[in-house]
Every structure is written in C-alpha cells, then in structure tokens.
Amino acid sequence: MLASVLNAMLDGVLLLDGAGHITYGNAAARRLLLVGAGNDAADEKQTTFVLPDERLVAIAGRALRGETLDETLELEAGRRTMRVSAAPLDGGGVGAVLVLHDMTEARRLDRVRQEFVANASHELMTPIGTVRALADALARGGMEDRKAARRFLKQLRVEADRLTALARDLVDLAQAQADELQLELRPTDVAEVIATVLERLHARAAKADVSLEALWEDRPPLVLADAARLEQVLLNLVQNAIKFTGSGGKVTIATETHGAELLIRVSDTGVGIAEADLPRIFERFYKVRGATGSAGGTGLGLAIVRHLVGAMHGEVTVTSEVGHGSAFTVALRRADTNQAVV
Ligand SMILES: Nc1ncnc2c1ncn2[C@@H]1O[C@H](COP(=O)(O)OP(=O)(O)OP(=O)(O)O)[C@@H](O)[C@H]1O
Ligand SMILES: [Mg+2]
Structure with missing residues (x-):
C-alpha cells in the first residue's frame, strides 16, 4: 500500500542507505531524475540508481551526515528547476531520504507573467507619456496659439x-484565454462569417489601396465553431494582412476542404515575415x-x-516569404463528418 501511495505522488522520493546507494525511488523520482546515466526509468525493480548531478550527490552526502536541508537547483543547464529536501532517516545513521519537487513549469509561468506585466506597462506608458507632454505643452502657452492647440488636441x-x-x-486576450476552456461549438457557415468580415474591412482595404476578395469553388461545408469568435479570428488575420501589405497589394480569403477539416486561408502579397520571426x-x-x-498595433x-x-x-x-507575402491557415473541424470530436 505504501508503494502505491508513493508511486501516486507527483514529488519524487528517494531512499539512500548508509553507504549512499539508492535503495528506493518512487515513480516520480525515476521520471524526474533517473532517466539516462545508466538508469532505466521504467524499471521499478532496478535499485542501483545513480544520481545524475554532483550537487545532488553532495546534498545526499550532507543528509547522510545528519543534516536536514532544502535547496533549489538548476539542472540540465538551466532547463530544469528542482527543489530538493533532504533529511537523515530517523533511527540513527542508517540512511537518508530525498524529496524532489519539479518547479520547472511554475518557474516558466512566473517568467511569462512577469514579462506580460512588463510589456503591458511599457505599452501603457508610451501613450500616457505623450498625453502628459501634450497637456504640459497646452498649459505652457500652447492654448494661445490656436493652430498648435488644435494639433495637440488631435494628437x-x-x-x-x-x-x-x-x-x-487586453480584455479580448483575457476573454480568449477563458474561452479556451468553455466555448460552445455549433455547426457554423464559414461563408457567412467571411462575408461579414469582408463587409467590415472593405473600407479599410480600399483606403490602403489593397484589393480584398474571397475565393471558393463550392459553398464550404459547415464547421464546428463559434461564429462570433471565428469572425474575430478572421478580422484579426485580415486586418494584419491589409496592414502589412502595401498599396496595390492583394489579400485573399480562400477555403479548402481537407479530410475532416476545413482550411480557411488568409493570404497577402505583403512584406512577409522572416523565418526567424x-x-x-x-x-x-x-x-x-x-x-x-x-x-503599429500592440502585438496581441x-x-x-x-x-x-x-x-x-x-x-x-x-x-511566409519575405518580400512576397504571408499565408495564415486556420484549420477547423467540419461539422458534417462522423469523426469523433474530443
Ligand atoms: N500578414 C502579415 N504580414 C507580415 N507580418 C505580419 C502579418 N501578420 C502579422 N505579422 C507580424 O506579426 C506581428 C504580430 O502580429 P499581431 O497581430 O499579433 O500584432 P499587431 O498586428 O502588431 O498588433 P495588434 O494585432 O495587437 O493590433 C506583427 O507586428 C507583424 O510584425
Ligand atoms: Mg494584428
């Protein structure tokens, strides 16, 4: 029973004997550490494990000498963060126990969140700084010069x-992240959604001197989607296509049936995107x-x-090909096939 409890744990547990040999490792410990280095992670019977990092060996050694400790290690050249708690086994000098907690994902999420806040603040500070400067300029006599005042107000x-x-x-992004878990998908007519998108962006394309058209041979099959969200997706893609395509360029929305999926492709003849980006x-x-x-937009x-x-x-x-254009393809499941939808 104890073995099943230990194997169900997400944290790794290792037992060492007085000589520093590993006498037990639960499933998580084998998964976290003992892959490679002559260890077979899948083999539960294997008891001759080797610790894959000398800092772990040092921690084990200190625990064997009676110390209780708790350390965070960067493993595999910083690709992995592991918190290690070690303690001597009760009962005097017979061994030690090591508990391994994988913090890699938590650390990564933390970094993503920090970056997001830093970026959002930066994006906010730029226009706020300009607003402040314009207000100052108006207060310092800018109002007397009516022409300048009008220009400042426009800015x-x-x-x-x-x-x-x-x-x-930002609101859309938060909403999209929430939707990721709970959208209700219904059979949706893509042709109708595309028609709405064309209608909404027609004027913008004309103003940018970009031709905008939809291409399909037959009426595309229904897909499993949320019409309003799909419209938002295509609006974003077509807006980008117009924005990054110069005067005289062309933006096309085309659909193509591909097995159980329908592909919706937004192509442009614009600046293109380098492979590295x-x-x-x-x-x-x-x-x-x-x-x-x-x-330019905010990049969201x-x-x-x-x-x-x-x-x-x-x-x-x-x-995409730099200088020639880009093609964004959205693949959605068709509503008319019998394929199981997860
Ligand atoms: N059709 C395209 N052609 C060339 N580059 C593109 C195209 N679509 C996107 N990009 C590049 O990808 C970047 C990210 O696009 P994204 O739509 O996320 O941001 P944005 O359009 O700059 O701002 P936002 O959409 O938030 O107003 C763009 O800034 C641009 O550099
Ligand atoms: Mg955009």
Whole structure:
C-alpha cells in the first residue's frame, strides 16, 4: 500500500542507505531524475540508481551526515528547476531520504507573467507619456496659439485611441484565454462569417489601396465553431494582412476542404515575415522589428487568434516569404463528418 501511495505522488522520493546507494525511488523520482546515466526509468525493480548531478550527490552526502536541508537547483543547464529536501532517516545513521519537487513549469509561468506585466506597462506608458507632454505643452502657452492647440488636441485623440485599442486587446486576450476552456461549438457557415468580415474591412482595404476578395469553388461545408469568435479570428488575420501589405497589394480569403477539416486561408502579397520571426509572432506583444510603421498595433492580435482557434479545437499555422507575402491557415473541424470530436 505504501508503494502505491508513493508511486501516486507527483514529488519524487528517494531512499539512500548508509553507504549512499539508492535503495528506493518512487515513480516520480525515476521520471524526474533517473532517466539516462545508466538508469532505466521504467524499471521499478532496478535499485542501483545513480544520481545524475554532483550537487545532488553532495546534498545526499550532507543528509547522510545528519543534516536536514532544502535547496533549489538548476539542472540540465538551466532547463530544469528542482527543489530538493533532504533529511537523515530517523533511527540513527542508517540512511537518508530525498524529496524532489519539479518547479520547472511554475518557474516558466512566473517568467511569462512577469514579462506580460512588463510589456503591458511599457505599452501603457508610451501613450500616457505623450498625453502628459501634450497637456504640459497646452498649459505652457500652447492654448494661445490656436493652430498648435488644435494639433495637440488631435494628437491627444490619437493617443486616447491607442490606449483604447490596447485596453480592448487586453480584455479580448483575457476573454480568449477563458474561452479556451468553455466555448460552445455549433455547426457554423464559414461563408457567412467571411462575408461579414469582408463587409467590415472593405473600407479599410480600399483606403490602403489593397484589393480584398474571397475565393471558393463550392459553398464550404459547415464547421464546428463559434461564429462570433471565428469572425474575430478572421478580422484579426485580415486586418494584419491589409496592414502589412502595401498599396496595390492583394489579400485573399480562400477555403479548402481537407479530410475532416476545413482550411480557411488568409493570404497577402505583403512584406512577409522572416523565418526567424515566424515561431514568435503568436507570442503576446511580439512584433517584427521595423515591420509596422507608426500605425503599429500592440502585438496581441495573433495571441488572441491562437487562443480562440485553440478554443475551437482548431489550429492556426503560417507560411511566409519575405518580400512576397504571408499565408495564415486556420484549420477547423467540419461539422458534417462522423469523426469523433474530443
Ligand atoms: N500578414 C502579415 N504580414 C507580415 N507580418 C505580419 C502579418 N501578420 C502579422 N505579422 C507580424 O506579426 C506581428 C504580430 O502580429 P499581431 O497581430 O499579433 O500584432 P499587431 O498586428 O502588431 O498588433 P495588434 O494585432 O495587437 O493590433 C506583427 O507586428 C507583424 O510584425
Ligand atoms: Mg494584428
């Protein structure tokens, strides 16, 4: 019974005898540490384990000499963070027990959160600083010069709009992360959603002198989706496509049936994305340096897209060629196939 309890634990437990040999390791300990280094992690019977790091050996040695200690180690060249508690076995000098707690994921989440707060604050501080400077300029005589005052007020508006966009993105992102767990998916007509998106972005494309059109041979099959969320996804992708495509360029939305999935592809003939940036553009706040002019957004759009598509059990991928254009593909499950949906 004790063995099953120990094997059900997420923390690793190791027992050492007086000579420092490992006499027992529960399943978690084998998983956490004892892979490689001549150990077979799957073999429960194997008792001749080797500790894979000399700092662990040192901790074990101190516990064997009677010390109780608690240390955090960076293992595998910093890829892994492990908290190690060690103590001598009760009953005098016969061995030691080591408890291993894997903190890698907790540390990573902590870092992501810190970065997010730092980025969000930075994005907020820039427009706030400008608002402050404009207010100062107005207070220091700017109001007497009516022409300058009007210009300052116009800039104030631009900054207010920027703050509004950021706030909206942050709310959307939080919502998308919540949706990831609880969207209700219904058979949805993609053609209708695309038509709405085209209608909403028609004027923007015209203003940017970018042609915007939808292409499909037959009416695409229904997909399992949330129409409003899918619209938000396509709005983001098409807005990006317009934004990163110069005057005279072309943006196309096309659908393609692919087995049990429907692919919705937004392609543009724009600036493209370098291969080194491709894996990062879905990160929150990531923007390709120099790609966006002063009209640039906050870098949250694609993070929202990825969360929403994930919430619809789909996948979003991208291919791109610098100078030639990009294609973002959203794959969603068709509603008309019998394939099981997890
Ligand atoms: N169609 C595209 N062509 C070229 N680069 C793109 C395209 N779509 C996205 N990118 C790059 O990926 C980055 C991240 O896109 P994302 O939509 O997340 O942010 P954004 O458009 O800059 O801001 P936001 O969407 O929050 O207003 C962009 O800043 C841009 O560098
Ligand atoms: Mg965007």
